[in-house]
Amino acid sequence: MSIIPDVPTDLHPPTAGTDRLLAELTDDLARLDPDGLLRRLHLVSSAGPVVTTGDGKQLLNFTSNSYLGINEHPAMKAAVVSAVNRWGTGTGASLLISGRLPIHVQTERVFAKFKHAQAALLLPSGYTANLAVLTALAGPGDLICLDKLCHASLIDAARASGATVRTYPHLKTDKLERLLQRHSSTNTSTNACGLAGDHRSPSNYVRPPRRFIVTDTVFSMDGDTADLPTLCDLAEQYNAITIVDEAHGTGLLGDTGSGLCGAQGVTDRIHVTISTASKALGGLGGIITAAQPIIDTLINLARPLIYTTAIPPAQAAAIAQAVELIQAEPGLRHRVRDLTIRLRDGLKLQGWKLIPQGDFIIPIVPLVVGDAHETLALAEHLYANGILAAPIRPPTVAPGTCRVRLSLRADMTEEHIDRLLDALKSFEK
Numbered sequence: 001m002s003i004i005p006d007v008p009t010d011l012h013p014p015t016a017g018t019d020r021l022l023a024e025l026t027d028d029l030a031r032l033d034p035d036g037l038l039r040r041l042h043l044v045s046s047a048g049p050v051v052t053t054g055d056g057k058q059l060l061n062f063t064s065n066s067y068l069g070i071n072e073h074p075a076m077k078a079a080v081v082s083a084v085n086r087w088g089t090g091t092g093a094s095l096l097i098s099g100r101l102p103i104h105v106q107t108e109r110v111f112a113k114f115k116h117a118q119a120a121l122l123l124p125s126g127y128t129a130n131l132a133v134l135t136a137l138a139g140p141g142d143l144i145c146l147d148k149l150c151h152a153s154l155i156d157a158a159r160a161s162g163a164t165v166r167t168y169p170h171l172k173t174d175k176l177e178r179l180l181q182r183h184s185s186t187n188t189s190t191n192a193c194g195l196a197g198d199h200r201s202p203s204n205y206v207r208p209p210r211r212f213i214v215t216d217t218v219f220s221m222d223g224d225t226a227d228l229p230t231l232c233d234l235a236e237q238y239n240a241i242t243i244v245d246e247a248h249g250t251g252l253l254g255d256t257g258s259g260l261c262g263a264q265g266v267t268d269r270i271h272v273t274i275s276t277a278s279k280a281l282g283g284l285g286g287i288i289t290a291a292q293p294i295i296d297t298l299i300n301l302a303r304p305l306i307y308t309t310a311i312p313p314a315q316a317a318a319i320a321q322a323v324e325l326i327q328a329e330p331g332l333r334h335r336v337r338d339l340t341i342r343l344r345d346g347l348k349l350q351g352w353k354l355i356p357q358g359d360f361i362i363p364i365v366p367l368v369v370g371d372a373h374e375t376l377a378l379a380e381h382l383y384a385n386g387i388l389a390a391p392i393r394p395p396t397v398a399p400g401t402c403r404v405r406l407s408l409r410a411d412m413t414e415e416h417i418d419r420l421l422d423a424l425k426s427f428e429k
């Protein structure tokens with residue numbers, strides 16, 4: 001796709017002695033191209049609802065996860081500037097050394113209150129937060145059950161933990177139950193799979209094995225939602241720990257915008273929630289909410305927390321400000337929901353088959369095409385008609401389920417949605 005040319009990468013000649021490696025890598029990359037799987041970086045002029053290309057072409061941006069559009073809100077900018085003026089740009093140390101500033105404490109308190117949790121903990125990103133939670137709480141001999149469509153960061157985290165990882169088909173809680181049943185006849189000397197495991201606590205006490213049910217609350221590539229009450233029932237029945245990734249739910253769902261846990265009335269039945277500031281909150285940072293002993297365990301065991309520098313004060317300040325906006329301006333989530341309904345209704349009229357969303361309207365609308373080349377053709381058609389939309393291909397989604405993912409923002413207009421619909425109308429399906 002002829003998106004704005006990126007900055008040239010040939011500023012310096014390659015390091016001497018790497019010819020063979022570079023030739024191999026170039027060949028490998030070339031092999032991805034015929035399958036429509038080669039990925040390239042693109043440069044866009046801003047992170048708003050309308051972006052401009054290098055040659056002055058304006059595109060409506062349907063690729064942003066800033067669902068509430070607050071990443072350009074004056075209050076967010078003011079909070080960040082004020083934090084920089086007060087504390088500077090970087091923390092200079094990890095949380096455990098001297099990276100924890102008053103703004104971190106303040107933001108964690110705001111967030112814990114927002115999520116009705118005992119405590120909260122800030123990490124640099126949602127990816128590292130997921131890694132921290134699963135690698136600190138699970139280990140060899142434990143069992144982690146994941147929905148098949150969980151985000152890659154949860155899958156990577158589960159694998160890195162060393163636990164036995166099992167996936168169940170997307171949203172099929174009966175299959176999850178079968179997994180739990182199969183592994184429920186365990187005792188303290190064997191792990192969840194009947195194998196001897198290393199369940200070492202921080203103090204070296206060998207603990208009993210653990211079972212985890214792990215899911216996204218809102219699935220990032222399908223825009224549908226988990227059935228959390230059923231997952232909680234299963235967790236209680238099979239003595240499992242519930243861990244949910246609210247990356248795409250926080251800020252959007254529930255009466256106060258706290259997420260799907262609030263909307264489905266299970267906040268006090270979920271053991272660990274991971275949110276990210278990189279979507280509706282319009283910033284960057286991972287926020288874990290849980291009971292204090294869980295947070296204290298992460299502080300003691302989670303390598304992605306121990307061995308990384310604490311998030312900059314500006315990021316922490318933006319998170320607290322975003323929570324304030326989410327609570328003060330419920331109209332933002334109503335607005336993006338109304339725009340999503342307009343888009344979905346228009347797509348249905350055009351005959352697009354949409355993934356059912358259940359009880360919740362999520363501003364993620366995938367147009368599942370199937371083939372990678374056809375998906376690229378749709379994204380290119382949209383581009384030619386003034387729309388920026390993301391072609392999603394393996395490994396992000398399974399082969400044969402390639403799609404153009406449309407995401408909406410509260411600062412878009414009805415006219416933007418109608419322009420997208422017009423552009424789609426002229427595409428030969």
Ligand SMILES: Cc1ncc(COP(=O)(O)O)c(C=O)c1O
Nearest residue numbers: 125126127151153220247276278
């Ligand atoms: C479901 C889910 N979890 C976690 C992440 C990672 O979040 P972050 O971008 O803050 O690292 C993402 C974002 O890509 C996501 O979609």
